[in-house]
Amino acid sequence: MKTLSKIIKFFSYTSFILLMGIIIFIFLYTVYRSIGIINFEFIFDSPRGMVLGEEGGIFPAIIGSIWFSLTALILAFVPALCSAIYLVFYLKNNRVKTFINNVFENVAAIPSIIFGLFSYAVFVYMLGFGRCILSAGVALALMIFPFLERKIEKSFLEVDKNLLIASYNLGIDIRRTFIKIVLPLCFKEIISSVILSLLFAMGATAPILFTGGVAFATVPNSLLKPAMALPLHLYLMIAQGASQINRAYGVAAVSLMILFIFSTLAYCFSHKTYKKV
Amino acid sequence: MTNEILTISNFNVNYGSKKILDNINLSFKKNTINCIIGSSGCGKTTLLKSINNSIVFESELHVDGNICYDGENISDIDDSTLRKEIAMLMQMPVVFPFSLYKNLEYVLDYYLKIDKTRKNDMIVDILKKVQLYEEVKDDLNISAEKLSGGQKQRLCLARALLTEPKIILLDEPCSALDVYNTMCIENLLLSLKHESTIIIVTHNIQEAKRINDRIIFMKDGKVVEDNENFFENMSTEEARAFINVN
Numbered sequence: 187m188k189t190l191s192k193i194i195k196f197f198s199y200t201s202f203i204l205l206m207g208i209i210i211f212i213f214l215y216t217v218y219r220s221i222g223i224i225n226f227e228f229i230f231d232s233p234r235g236m237v238l239g240e241e242g243g244i245f246p247a248i249i250g251s252i253w254f255s256l257t258a259l260i261l262a263f264v265p266a267l268c269s270a271i272y273l274v275f276y277l278k279n280n281r282v283k284t285f286i287n288n289v290f291e292n293v294a295a296i297p298s299i300i301f302g303l304f305s306y307a308v309f310v311y312m313l314g315f316g317r318c319i320l321s322a323g324v325a326l327a328l329m330i331f332p333f334l335e336r337k338i339e340k341s342f343l344e345v346d347k348n349l350l351i352a353s354y355n356l357g358i359d360i361r362r363t364f365i366k367i368v369l370p371l372c373f374k375e376i377i378s379s380v381i382l383s384l385l386f387a388m389g390a391t392a393p394i395l396f397t398g399g400v401a402f403a404t405v406p407n408s409l410l411k412p413a414m415a416l417p418l419h420l421y422l423m424i425a426q427g428a429s430q431i432n433r434a435y436g437v438a439a440v441s442l443m444i445l446f447i448f449s450t451l452a453y454c455f456s457h458k459t460y461k462k463v
Numbered sequence: 464m465t466n467e468i469l470t471i472s473n474f475n476v477n478y479g480s481k482k483i484l485d486n487i488n489l490s491f492k493k494n495t496i497n498c499i500i501g502s503s504g505c506g507k508t509t510l511l512k513s514i515n516n517s518i519v520f521e522s523e524l525h526v527d528g529n530i531c532y533d534g535e536n537i538s539d540i541d542d543s544t545l546r547k548e549i550a551m552l553m554q555m556p557v558v559f560p561f562s563l564y565k566n567l568e569y570v571l572d573y574y575l576k577i578d579k580t581r582k583n584d585m586i587v588d589i590l591k592k593v594q595l596y597e598e599v600k601d602d603l604n605i606s607a608e609k610l611s612g613g614q615k616q617r618l619c620l621a622r623a624l625l626t627e628p629k630i631i632l633l634d635e636p637c638s639a640l641d642v643y644n645t646m647c648i649e650n651l652l653l654s655l656k657h658e659s660t661i662i663i664v665t666h667n668i669q670e671a672k673r674i675n676d677r678i679i680f681m682k683d684g685k686v687v688e689d690n691e692n693f694f695e696n697m698s699t700e701e702a703r704a705f706i707n708v709n
């Protein structure tokens with residue numbers, strides 16, 4: 187028995203160290219390779235060059251990525267929150283509940299390019315929006331919806347059921363119970379799921395490939411225009427054989443920085459709000 | 464007839480093939496204290512949950528039969544309305560994860576539109592009523608989760624009383640209280656009897672003796688004895704045996 191637990195301990199420690207090592211390595215290596223690349227021009231200029239991106243900067247891609255993911259988030263968040271509330275607090279029929287949960291789980295497993303295809307067929311063509319941020323946002327929203335819904339639902343399910351029953355026993359309705367008791371307890375979780383899904387959307391390339399992401403565009407100023415995006419820009423640069431691979435690392439480093447900034451903001455925000463409750 | 468506020472007829476609760484409540488027929492008169500006694504697991508808590516319809520939260524239980532409150536079947540009454548009129552104090556006190564004051568304010572804000580001073584007065588009054596005020600008066604903003612078990616019990620009682628219920632269901636309200644506080648709660652119940660009907664589950668036979676207008680003795684999901692002069696005149700062997708060992 188003792189040797190078994192020792193072996194398990196050994197494996198969990200080594201895999202943890204290995205995993206952390208790889209993550210830290212990727213991070214440091216990306217930063218290392220992008221030293222000298224990231225400067226004012228790189229961040230705030232538009233891309234130029236024979237192979238696009240070899241000169242100039244990536245500003246339109248940064249802003250484009252933020253637009254894409256925020257659009258997706260706004261489209262996905264409200265339905266995700268509402269479905270989670272409905273499933274946890276209102277739906278009584280367990281069979282229907284299981285069925286809907288299965289559907290969501292399956293949707294989460296669909297390859298993201300399928301969402302792109304769907305949005306391409308419906309939004310770009312049928313509804314005539316063309317390739318634009320909105321069309322791509324829909325594809326991304328479909329992709330993050332089940333992820334977001336699951337996470338929010340899980341946070342609701344973690345609330346002690348006795349608290350809810352105690353509140354219902356006072357004759358207080360579901361709505362008030364939800365707002366006053368469930369929401370404050372789940373607020374932090376919800377915010378962190380929102381940020382995670384935002385980053386999930388920001389990192390996705392496939393859904394925007396033929397719905398709204400383009401090789402070159404100016405800084406977007408409307409939802410009905412196409413835009414550049416960081417991962418797509420990175421892909422195109424490498425795919426077209428850019429001579430300066432370090433610039434690709436620069437794009438990656440900027441992506442990591444945005445990720446870091448968003449999660450820090452979310453952390454501070456949820457921390458501050460939590461104290462007030 | 465008009466004196467009866469609650470009638471339970473042919474009421475059953477099953478868990479699979481297990482009978483938790485078995486053909487319960489009971490009616491409750493206004494302004495009485497009804498004590499339910501019986502050994503652990505005989506279905507007392509389940510009976511109370513059925514009365515305020517909070518049994519629906521246990522979806523695995525199958526319920527059938529009728530419970531009428533004020534002449535109306537409780538399944539026809541909106542749950543919120545029903546539970547405002549029929550308050551329930553759970554066996555395990557559950558306080559909300561905010562301050563003691565806010566625990567009470569939560570109920571007041573829902574039912575009444577009143578100003579701050581009036582709210583304060585009501586909260587102080589109710590805390591005095593349940594004998595909690597002296598212990599917490601220095602800091603009403605103390606986190607309710609930091610209170611002792613007995614203090615939580617009294618806070619929950621205070622919270623339940625704020626809805627001014629017609630029927631009060633209490634599931635072992637004094638189980639974590641000392642003799643002094645138990646006496647205080649008993650006196651409170653005796654005074655509340657003038658406005659409401661009280662149905663109380665207790666393991667404390669002496670307590671039941673002191674406050675009861677009627678004893679309902681349960682065993683294995685059945686009502687074995689329902690008696691207004693229980694302690695003078697027990698009619699069943701089971702009840703006698705139960706009293707002897709307790």
Ligand SMILES: Nc1ncnc2c1ncn2[C@@H]1O[C@H](COP(=O)(O)OP(=O)(O)OP(=O)(O)O)[C@@H](O)[C@H]1O
Pocket residue numbers: 478483502503504505506507508509510521523524554
């Ligand atoms: N949700 C449930 N699912 C399955 N069985 C249940 C459920 N709730 C209660 N029971 C069973 O019903 C029986 C009665 O439970 P109940 O809680 O009503 O007992 P009680 O008389 O209140 O006991 P105690 O004095 O210990 O509080 C027990 O055997 C219990 O196992």
Ligand SMILES: [Mg+2]
Pocket residue numbers: 507508509554634
């Ligand atoms: Mg019980």
